[in-house]
Amino acid sequence: MNRFLGFAALTGLVLxxxxxxxxxxxIDVAERVPSVWLLHVGIFLVFFPFVFSSRKILGKRPSLxxxxxxxxxxxxAVGLAIFIYAIINFMLFAAATQGGNPAIEAGQYxxxxxxxxxxxxxxxxxxxxxxxxxxxxxxxxxxxYFVPFAYFMFxxxxx
Numbered sequence: 001m002n003r004f005l006g007f008a009a010l011t012g013l014v015l016x017x018x019x020x021x022x023x024x025x026x027i028d029v030a031e032r033v034p035s036v037w038l039l040h041v042g043i044f045l046v047f048f049p050f051v052f053s054s055r056k057i058l059g060k061r062p063s064l065x066x067x068x069x070x071x072x073x074x075x076x077a078v079g080l081a082i083f084i085y086a087i088i089n090f091m092l093f094a095a096a097t098q099g100g101n102p103a104i105e106a107g108q109y110x111x112x113x114x115x116x117x118x119x120x121x122x123x124x125x126x127x128x129x130x131x132x133x134x135x136x137x138x139x140x141x142x143x144x145y146f147v148p149f150a151y152f153m154f155x156x157x158x159x
Contacts, residue, residue, distance in 0.1 A: 002053075006152030009046040009145050015039055016141035023135035028127050030134050040137060043144040050148035054155075071154045079143075079150055086143045093136030102129040 019036050022029045029036050058066045068076050100113035102121060109126035111118040121129065 002152045002155075005046055005049050006149055008042075009050075009147075009149035009152060012039060012042045012046060013142065013145035013149055016138050016145055019134060020138035020142060023131045023138055026128055026131050028130040028134070031127075031130065036134065039141050043141060046148040046152075047144050050151050054151060070156055071150050075150045075154045079146055082143050082146050086139045089139030090136060093132055093139070096132050097129060097136075101133065102126045 015036075016039055019029050019039065054062065054067075054070070057070070071079075098111065098113070098118055100111040100118045102125075103110055103112050104126075105112075109121040109123055111121055111125075111129065
């Protein structure tokens with residue numbers, strides 16, 4: 001079962017990376033492949049089993065050192081790098097969207113924040129911000145797929 005969950009997490013990780021790279025290139029993946037948002041749901045299918053399994057080994061409040069001891073150093077380092085990247089990516093995403101979401105209202109491309117018009121957009125800006133939305137999510141997907149992948153594929157189990 002661990003290997004199955006590890007491969008499922010790896011599949012999500014690879015698909016998230018593809019979506020993320022496309023979004024970084026300004027491609028509105030969600031427009032072309034609406035099912036890309038299923039990757040958001042897929043996180044729960046692999047992350048919850050990771051949480052429950054790791055709690056059996058480490059208890060309810062493991063320290064970072066406890067989690068670090070479960071996987072090889074290089075795997076932990078990659079996970080840490082992805083975590084830092086996800087934070088930076090989210091900050092850049094939030095700055096680019098000005099806290100809003102691109103929308104179409106009355107045939108106009110607009111940026112809205114909780115129903116309030118932030119500004120009008122050109123079609124190119126609209127497409128770029130739609131790609132940026134997916135970029136914001138997919139940056140987190142990378143981390144939330146990597147952690148169960150690392151745990152189920154490289155995690156040390158007590159004997």
